[in-house]
Amino acid sequence: MEVNRTKIVLETRNLSIGYKTRKLSLPILQDLSLELHAGDFIALAGKNGSGKSTFIRTLGGLQEALGGQVFLHGKDLHTIPSSEIAKEIAYVSTDWIQVNNLKLVDLVSLGRFPYTGILGRLSKDDRRYCEEALEITGLNSLRTKLFDELSDGEKQRGMIARALAQQTSIILLDEPIAFLDISHKFEIVRMLSELSRLHDKCILFSIHDLSIAMREAGKLWLIHDQQLHDGAPEDFMLNGRLQEIMSGQALNIQEDTGEFYLPRKRNGQVFILGNGLAYQWTIKALERMNLEVEPTNNPENLTGVKVNEGFWEIYQQGKMIQRCNTILELTLYVHLLKKE
Amino acid sequence: MLLAGLSVLLLLVAAWSLTTGSVDIPVSDILGMLSGSDTQVASWQTILFEFRLPKLLTAIIAGMALSVSGLQMQSLFRNPLAGPYVLGISSGASLGVAILMLGFSFLSDSMVPLTPGSSSIIFAAWLGSGLVLLLVFLTSLRVKNNITLLILGVLIGSAVSSLVTILQYFSHESSLKSFVIWTMGSLGNVSREQLSWLIPVTGVGLVLAFLNLKAMDAWNLGESHAKSLGVNLKRSRIMILLSTSILAGSVTAFCGPIGFIGIAVPHITRISFQTASHRVLFAGNLLIGSLLMIISDLLAQAPGGDIILPINSITALIGIPVVIYLIFVNQGIKVWK
Structure with missing residues (x-):
């Protein structure tokens, strides 16, 4: 060589x-x-x-x-x-x-x-x-x-x-x-x-x-x-x-992207449903709030966040409890889930 | 453009200074004498060639030498307060003269007080400033940092000044007075013979400064960059120190410590020319320095014609307003922030 x-x-x-x-x-x-x-x-x-x-x-x-x-x-x-x-x-x-x-x-x-x-x-x-x-x-x-x-x-x-x-x-x-x-x-x-x-x-x-x-x-x-x-x-x-x-x-x-991150202590878990760019950024926001984010395809009995076109919904055991128009709103209301 | 204007101004002021003095000599006669013809009054010849012309030349040399050494010190230390005397040159000269004037009179009452301008005083001043500079210089070989060198220079200068104070405290009244007069500076005590020494010596100092101008432009970027551009830092620094000691040292030896010019003129030049190029600053300092010095001298003898005020106070009194004005016009001195 x-x-x-x-x-x-x-x-x-x-x-x-x-x-x-x-x-x-x-x-x-x-x-x-x-x-x-x-x-x-x-x-x-x-x-x-x-x-x-x-x-x-x-x-x-x-x-x-x-x-x-x-x-x-x-x-x-x-x-x-x-x-x-x-x-x-x-x-x-x-x-x-x-x-x-x-x-x-x-x-x-x-x-x-x-x-x-x-x-x-x-x-x-x-x-x-x-x-x-x-x-x-x-x-x-x-x-x-x-x-x-x-x-x-x-x-x-x-x-x-x-x-x-x-x-x-x-x-x-x-x-x-x-x-x-x-x-x-x-x-x-x-x-x-x-x-x-x-x-x-x-x-x-x-x-x-x-x-x-x-x-x-x-x-x-x-x-x-x-x-x-x-x-x-x-x-x-x-x-x-x-x-x-x-x-x-x-x-x-991160082994695949080479990006650096500071690992977080997780205190709570959230399921997330959706796709697209909004979905990716919603995951980032929830992770930033120290939540472990689990993707799911199953809307039944969902406890977590559903990402829609232009709005977000927070579900508690399949029941919609809050609708949010921005990620900022979502980060304000997501604690409703954490109590469980 | 500005340089040309200043040159013309310098010529005019120089001519004016030749016509000024306690004896009135018509301009036509002065021009005649300068071009080599005789005058009807014999004493005019003496006045012009033994007094006014040497004094004018001394003023020009002193102005140039002090301004250029001030420029060098400010650029080397990147400090707007630096001047030709920052490394203790004037304290050293004072010590030399003080030992001669005060120390010896302390030993014997019979000694006649020495008059400023005598060769022994020049020699003593030269020796004193030379020794202090040698000390600073030896320190500079060990100290790599310029600011440390500056502080050491100031400290050495202060220590030497204290010695002078002690000498003053113990000295006789009459010799004390002539010493104090010496510290006020004077342009009028340099004879024609002495000028034939002063001119070549300051010439050497100015040439040294001139050869170092390019390197000083690179110093503008700090030591690391200067070195990476190929500047021999050690040699350049030695040249600056050598040139400053020759320039400020000899002027101080012949004229006594002349304050303010060395600090103010570099600033006036920087503000007027708005450049960082030392080539331009050098030329500007030569012109403005000699100009300001001649004007100071004119003002020093202006009031009655018979008395000549101490040049030191005049340089400060006319220089300080100029600098203050320039500071206000430019909203502050911004040299190295």
Whole structure:
């Protein structure tokens, strides 16, 4: 089987990462031997403090490794000056940029920093790369806006545009979607995945939202118990590793959909009769009220909820006791059943 | 556009300052003397070339040097209250001068109080600020965090100021007075010979600052991003510290501590130019800094013509309203929030 179907851009050998103080070193992860290829789209997941940021910073040459090596295009990262690394690895950190009077287009043009001369003047090519980056990230219309005045999602896209203008083969992003609302989260992740696919960039991003990582990432690197596990997101489901990792935690994972849920203590049982979308959502509502929901086809002697077109009926031993027009009403009256 | 306007304004104010003083010299004669021709009054020659011109040049240099070092300190520490003296440069210079003026007079009564502007005072001030900066500098090699460095600089500065206070407490009245006068700053004590030192030295400081402008743009995004863009953080920080010490240190040595310019001008420039680009800010600081300094000097001698007020109080009195006005117009200083 041909594993290295694409070029290796970044590689770690027996890398150990962590923090060094004058007296002792505190390793977080050890003996990491991993490969990153062109076109890879890798989500790095793990709990807070599991070493995601440290790993990313070490890969980018921003932090010293405790041991082992990182190779950039086959060359030991340690021997490459930071001005040269900057032409191959772009980095977007979680640091919130706080600077006034910075136009978006000027922020993006800072991505050309490794290529410009001592004064930082932009050449025609430099400008073209900035234009491309603005175009790809869909920020063209906001170019003259001040960074300060952008929304969080736009700011993050601006930082990504800056990384694109840097024209690197690798982009490392630390928690790029941490502070965004759910639709922006998906928007950014989807944009990054397109970038890796269409432009053959190797993109590694850390994320603590496992459900988005499971859904969108090409590869999942999951840090658990000081180990980094490597695989396609689906592999993690099928080989049971994810369930294993999740065991002992409050959160459970649905084996067929990969959705996460928090199991509830059930206090009561309800039968439900019906079909369609309204039926599905009614089940969700009742489950949220800590009821165990049993589907049934038998309307006789029903104790539970009957879902109709546009209204709901609560039955007690076959007798209709309450009619509801919304799910909200249903949730208010369903306690009539619970008394039994 | 704004830069061009400021340049013209600077030229006008500079010319005006040459015509201002206790002796009235016609503008035509001044222009004549500057272009090399003789005048009917011999003393005018002396007044222009030995006093007014050196003072004007000193004002320009001081304004440029203090503003640019203030800009560097504010950007390095991302702190709007930082200025050229934030790392204890002026305290160090004061200590040097205090030891010379007060310490020695404490040892012997016979000593004549030194006058500001004498070479020994310049040397003492330079040595004092140099030593304090060396201390801050050595700390900076161990401390990676800029804010920690800022706090350490402030602490070292305060400790040094306390030493100066102790010296003042034990010193004689006459030497105390000349020391206090020194702390008020003065542009008029720099001779032509001394200028031939001051100009090249501040030139070096300004070149260092200039070479670091691009990196300072990247610092805007924070240390991690700056490093990821290829900035050599250590080298860049050393250059900023070195340039600031050269600039603020030499101006303080020659003119005494001149307050306010270094804090205010970077803000005035930022507000006027509305940019985050240090290339533009650098140019703006050079112009506005020297402009404000010359105007302060003009005002310092304006009232009667005979007395010259301490430059330190004038820089504050004209600078503060400017900054307050700009703050109100812009609804607050928003630099790093």
